[in-house]
Amino acid sequence: MKSFTSRYMRSYAGVAGLFMLLVVAAVVVLTPLLSPWDPFAIDFGATTLPPSRLHWFGTDNFGRDIFSRVAAGAVIDLRLALVCVFVPMTMGIAVGLVAGFYGGWVDTLLMRITDVVWAFPFYVLVLAIVGVLGPSEGNLYIAFFLVNWVGYARIVRGEVLLISRLEYIEAARLLRFGGPWIMARHILPNAVSPALVYAMSDAVLTVQAVAALSFFGLGVQPPAPEWGLLIVDSIDYMRQAPWMTLFPGLALAFSGVAFALVGEGLAQTLRPEGR
C-alpha cells in the first residue's frame, strides 16, 4: 500500500486531480457552515444581482445566492457520480470475472446480455428507463445501475481471459484450489486495475450525463440546486445575468477535470511495469 501511495504521488496529474477534489470537498463541507445564505430562500427584492462581496457568484432570478446553490449542488452531483459509478462497477466486475473465469455457456450467456445492453446508445437507454419509471433521483440510480455496468464487464472479462492463461493460475488449479478462491485471491486483484482507471473517466461522463438529464427535466427535480438544473434554468437569463450559467458550468467542468486527472494518476500508478 505504501508503494501505491508513493507511486501515485509521483504522478503530477494524479496529485493535481486529488487536490482539486479536496477543494470541492472543502467547499461542500464549509459553505453551509460559513455562508449566511440559504440556497433555497427566495428573495424577490434581490433578483439577478451580479457577483459581489456579499454574493460571490451573484444571485439568480429568485434572489437565491448562487454560491450557496452551487456548493449545495456539489453534494447532489458528486453523490450521483460516485454511486452511479461504483455500484455498476462492482456489478460489472463480478459479471466479467465470472464470465471470463468459467467460460463456456456461462460466458456466452453473460456476454450476450452484455452485448445487448452495449448495443443501445447510452443516452437512449437511460432516457427510456427514466421515461418509463418517471423522473426522480432514485430512478436515475436505477437507470444508471442497469446500463452502466457493461463497460466494466467487458474490460474485466478481457483481463481475466489473459490472466487465466498465466502459469501461476495453472499452478493454483493443479494445487486443486477451488474456483471461487482462485478468482478472488489470484485473478481479481490483477484484473481490477483497468476497471478502476476506467471508473474515473466514467465518473466524468456520469457527472455530465446527470446534468444533461436534468437539462431535459428527467433527472433531479427543482428546486434542488443540481448543476444541470441551474444551467437549464439560467438559459433565458444568459444575456442579462451570465453568472447564473457561468458558475454552475465552471463547477461542472472543474469536477470533470478533477476526476479525469485522478484517473490519469491511477493509470500511471497501476500500469504493470513488465507489460
Place this chain on the structure above:
Amino acid sequence: MTIRLKLLLAASVIALGIAQPTSAVFAQTLKVALGDEPLSFDPIATSDNGSIWTQLLIFDTLIRPDKAGTGLEPGLAASWEVSPDGLTLTFTLRDAKFSDGTAVTPEDVVFSLKRAGVDEKSQWKRFFNPITAFKSEGNKVILTLEQPFTPAFNNLALFAAAILPEKLVTEQGDAFFEHPVGSGPFMLSGWTRGSKVELTKNPHYWQEGKPAVETVELDIVAEPTARVLRLEAGEADVILDPPLNQIADLSSKDGITVGSAIPYRSDFVLLNNTRPPFDNVDVRQALNYAVDKDQLVKGVLFDKGKVAATAMPVMAYADESLKPYPYDPAKAKELLAKAGLADGFSTKLLVDSGNAAHRNVAVALQAMLGQVGVKAEIQMIEGGTMWTTTKAGEYDMALSFATSDTVDPDQLIGFLAVNPERANAYHTQWQNTHLNDLYAKERATVNGPERGAMFKEMVEVFKEGAPMVFLYHPASNWANLNKVKGFEILPTSNFRLEDVTISE
C-alpha cells in the same frame, strides 16, 4: 429543375409587373419565428395551438371573432340571421373563391360542418352535432337544430368549422391535408416538419387588396432566447413569446417594438379532487388563500399578466368585480386546521418541463405553500404527456392552463367546471350539480342578460368550490421590427396576417 423553376417564377413576377405597373414589384416576405409547430392541417383532428394558428391563416370560417374579442364578424358569410327561438341559423355566403380558383359553394359549407359534427376523426363533435339539418338554397345555407343550443352559433367561428372544398377532400382523403386548399388569405406552399411553414398569398382572396405581403415564413424556433437573437439579427420580422425577463430590455432597443395583449387564457393548479385531502373544500380554499398571486405576476411574469379571480378568463358575461382569493396565509392555516391538517401535508406538483414560466411559477408556489406547511414536491414531466397523465387521474396537483377559442364563455366553462363533460372539470373530477344544471339551462337560453346571469352564477359557484388553485391570466407577448406594421395577437391567442404590412 430548381433553376428552371426560379426562372419561371422570375418571369411570372416580371409579367405581373408589366401587367400591373402600379403594384409593387418586390416580393415581400414576412418572417415570423414561433415556438409552436403545426402538427396537422386537418381542422377537425387538431387541438394544439401551432396547428390552429396556422390553419386560421389558410382556411376561413363562416363567422369569426372580431379583433376586440367582444363579438363576431362576417367571414365567408356576408350576413346571417338567427331565428328568435335560436333553432334556425341562416347564412348568406359572400362571393369567395378557394385558392385554386373554384368558388366556395353552400355545398362546401354543408360538407365541412357535417364533417366536423359526425366524422369519426372529429375531436369537436359535441360542438357541432346539435345542428341536425342542413339545407342549401342559392347562396344561402340554412342550419336547423332540434333542441335549443345557444353556443351553436358561436361555435361556427371555431377553427374546426373551417370551410373546405368538398370535391378535393372527398377525392384526396387524408392526402388533402398534406397540401390543403382553403379560402383564407394564404395558401400553404411549403412545410418542413420541425423547421418551417411557408405560405404564399392567396390570389383569389375575397378581401380586395389583402394580404399585403407576398409570402410568409413561419419559422419554428423552440428556444425563446434564440428567437430574440433572430429578431435582433434581422432574420425574423416578428417573434412570438420572447422570454418574459427580456421584454423590458428588448423594448429599449432601437428598431424593435414589443407588444402585449391579455388573451382569453388562464393558468391554474389542478387539484385531483378524488385524492384526499383535495376532496375537502376547506383544503382547496386554503391553498387558494396561501398563494400570493400578486407576487407571482410581479416576480415571475414581470408584470405581463393579471391576477385571476377564477380559471375563467374575463370575457363575455364576466363579472368584472369578482375578487380573487386574497393572499392570507393565516386564513389558509385556519382552514387547514379546520380540515384536521394543522401540521400541513405532503404532496406532488406536476409541471411541464418545457414551459419556462411554469417551472418558475412552480418554484415560487412551492415556497409559498411551504409557508402554510404544505410540502409540495415538484415533478417535471414532458409537456406532451401532461394531458394523458391528468386525464388518467395520476396526479395530486398539476400546473396547467386553458385558452378559449371562441368569444363565448360556454366552451371554457364546460371544459373547466362541468362534470361529466368533455374533460370532467378539467380532470379534477370536481362536481357541482347546481352548476351542471345551470350549464344545461344556459345552453338552451338565447343570448341576453338572462343567460349572462347564469354565467355569473356558475363562475361564483366555481370560485367557491375551488377545484383548482386560481393563479393569473398571462399576457401573450410579441416583438417585431419597426418596419412591420399591424401585427397583433388576438384575444383568441391567434394572429392574423392579412393586415400586416412591411415598409422598406
